[in-house]
Amino acid sequence: MSPTPPAQRSTPEPTTLERTLALVGDRWSILIIRAALRGVRRFDDYQADLGIARPILTRRLQRLVEGGVMAKEPYQDHPPRFEYRLTPAGVALSPALVALIRWGDQHVADSPDTRRAEIVLVHGPCGTELEQAFWCRSCATTFPPTAIRATSRDRTDT
Amino acid sequence: MSPTPPAQRSTPEPTTLERTLALVGDRWSILIIRAALRGVRRFDDYQADLGIARPILTRRLQRLVEGGVMAKEPYQDHPPRFEYRLTPAGVALSPALVALIRWGDQHVADSPDTRRAEIVLVHGPCGTELEQAFWCRSCATTFPPTAIRATSRDRTDT
DNA sequence: CGAGTGAGTTTCATTTCAGAACCCGGAGCG
DNA sequence: CGCTCCGGGTTCTGAAATGAAACTCACTCG
Numbered sequence: 001m002s003p004t005p006p007a008q009r010s011t012p013e014p015t016t017l018e019r020t021l022a023l024v025g026d027r028w029s030i031l032i033i034r035a036a037l038r039g040v041r042r043f044d045d046y047q048a049d050l051g052i053a054r055p056i057l058t059r060r061l062q063r064l065v066e067g068g069v070m071a072k073e074p075y076q077d078h079p080p081r082f083e084y085r086l087t088p089a090g091v092a093l094s095p096a097l098v099a100l101i102r103w104g105d106q107h108v109a110d111s112p113d114t115r116r117a118e119i120v121l122v123h124g125p126c127g128t129e130l131e132q133a134f135w136c137r138s139c140a141t142t143f144p145p146t147a148i149r150a151t152s153r154d155r156t157d158t
Numbered sequence: 159m160s161p162t163p164p165a166q167r168s169t170p171e172p173t174t175l176e177r178t179l180a181l182v183g184d185r186w187s188i189l190i191i192r193a194a195l196r197g198v199r200r201f202d203d204y205q206a207d208l209g210i211a212r213p214i215l216t217r218r219l220q221r222l223v224e225g226g227v228m229a230k231e232p233y234q235d236h237p238p239r240f241e242y243r244l245t246p247a248g249v250a251l252s253p254a255l256v257a258l259i260r261w262g263d264q265h266v267a268d269s270p271d272t273r274r275a276e277i278v279l280v281h282g283p284c285g286t287e288l289e290q291a292f293w294c295r296s297c298a299t300t301f302p303p304t305a306i307r308a309t310s311r312d313r314t315d316t
Numbered sequence: 317c318g319a320g321t322g323a324g325t326t327t328c329a330t331t332t333c334a335g336a337a338c339c340c341g342g343a344g345c346g
Numbered sequence: 347c348g349c350t351c352c353g354g355g356t357t358c359t360g361a362a363a364t365g366a367a368a369c370t371c372a373c374t375c376g
């Protein structure tokens with residue numbers, strides 16, 4: 001049915017999705033970013049907040065810094081101390097965070113108790129829990145996932 | 159600044175995000191789902207398309223099936239053969255997929271060449287590349303990530 | 317009957333992960 | 347001035363996940 005085009009995958013040509021996942025596609029990075037969105041800044045706070053092992057936290061933070069998602073900035077000099085904050089690119093990941101959180105709320109939260117201490121993201125001005133929508137610029141309308149169609153950008157539609 | 163509430167994390171009380179990541183938060187599951195959205199159905203097709211090792215593909219598919227993201231359905235009996243398709247819950251992950259793809263396009267695609275064969279998701283009816291927006295039901299408006307505020311659902315704002 | 321195919325499973329080396337313990341530069345203190 | 351504490355890591359070791367390749371199995375085709 002679907003032609004399943006030649007698809008020269010399995011070649012060492014990582015798509016942006018693959019690169020994105022190589023950066024944040026592990027079980028901790030997303031949680032670190034969520035913690036950062038919540039206001040966590042310092043190494044030990046991440047460690048205590050997430051329950052992550054220190055060596056992994058070190059590596060994850062390094063990778064996120066290298067990937068431009070977080071920035072390591074000194075907040076005092078005498079004993080040199082640093083804090084890890086999200087860059088604008090890191091903040092720009094929030095749609096993905098939100099999508100995952102909302103999906104989880106709707107599909108893996110088998111008991112409402114699980115959601116007890118969940119952090120929710122709300123529309124700042126009014127405090128309403130936000131929803132996410134697909135927006136079509138041409139049609140100036142929102143639409144559900146069922147109206148999505150996948151296509152290849154293979155420069156056939158420049 | 160932010161009070162950084164007591165945050166009884168590090169207790170064995172996984173949030174929905176953690177559970178979601180335990181299900182799809184590895185480097186392959188998301189790619190499998192993308193392939194499925196593209197129309198891939200069968201084991202060997204996933205394997206060839208993704209270049210994933212077979213044992214891992216087996217486990218990933220099993221986990222996704224257990225997690226309700228995909229369904230394993232026979233498509234012929236005589237030699238019993240199965241296909242793996244997304245469930246509605248799996249399709250509901252597309253907002254997260256889209257968010258990650260779009261973030262990658264904007265933040266990790268250091269060369270436009272990388273985006274060459276990228277799959278894009280478009281609005282079915284008109285074919286325009288979709289955008290994603292946060293939607294506030296109360297205000298009936300879309301808004302950017304900067305207008306997001308994080309808050310705890312800790313039943314203080316029921 | 318022998319080759320081929322789809323869908324795995326098994327085996328084994330490599331990589332990554334998690335955890336505990338250790339290190340280091342100041343700060344507080346007696 | 348020596349001792350201990352704290353934030354912020356690094357170094358080790360053992361457990362788990364990953365990847366590649368080969369093997370299995372059931373069935374179909376020629």
